[in-house]
Amino acid sequence: MSVNRYQPHVLVIPEDRADEQIANGFIQHDRIQIRRIQILPCANGWPGVLEKFKVEYVRHLRMYPQAQVILLIDFDRQYKSRRQMFEDETPVDLRERVYVIGASDNPESLRDALGTNFESIGLALADECYRRISAMWAHKDLKHNEPDRLRLLESVRSTVFLL
Numbered sequence: 001m002s003v004n005r006y007q008p009h010v011l012v013i014p015e016d017r018a019d020e021q022i023a024n025g026f027i028q029h030d031r032i033q034i035r036r037i038q039i040l041p042c043a044n045g046w047p048g049v050l051e052k053f054k055v056e057y058v059r060h061l062r063m064y065p066q067a068q069v070i071l072l073i074d075f076d077r078q079y080k081s082r083r084q085m086f087e088d089e090t091p092v093d094l095r096e097r098v099y100v101i102g103a104s105d106n107p108e109s110l111r112d113a114l115g116t117n118f119e120s121i122g123l124a125l126a127d128e129c130y131r132r133i134s135a136m137w138a139h140k141d142l143k144h145n146e147p148d149r150l151r152l153l154e155s156v157r158s159t160v161f162l163l
Contacts, residue, residue: 005060012037079144
C-alpha cells in the first residue's frame with residue numbers, strides 16, 4: 001500500500017529480507033496508521049540502501065516536505081564508520097528527516113540473541129515506540145540507535161501511530 005505523499009509520511013528502505021521482515025512486523029502494530037508508512041523493496045545491501053536513497057529519495061524529500069525516510073541497515077559491527085558514511089552522504093538540509101537504524105551486527109544475530117523471529121522483533125519495537133518505553137531498544141545490539149530512536153519518537157510517532 002502506498003502513502004499519500006501530500007500528508008506526513010514515512011518511507012522505510014530495508015537493506016535485506018531480514019530487515020524488511022522486521023519492518024513488516026513494526027507495521028503490524030494495531031495502532032499503526034498504515035497509509036502513513038510504506039516499506040519499500042529491499043535494496044540488496046547497505047550500499048544499495050545508500051544508493052537508492054541518494055538517487056531516488058533525496059529528491060522525494062525535497063518534493064514532499066512532510067516526508068521522512070528510515071534507512072534500515074545492518075551495521076556489521078562498524079557502527080561509527082557506517083553511520084558517518086550515511087551522514088556524510090545525506091544533504092545537510094535533509095538530515096533532520098532521515099534516520100539510520102539497524103542492528104549493531106545483523107538482524108540474524110539480534111534474532112538469535114532474543115530467541116524470536118524478525119516480525120516479532122518489529123512488533124515489539126513498534127509497541128515500545130507507541131508506549132514510549134525502551135526495553136528492547138536498550139538491548140546491546142540496538143542501543144546504539146538511541147539518538148535516532150529519540151528523534152523518531154519526537155517527529156514520527158504522531159505520524160505513524162493513532163494516539
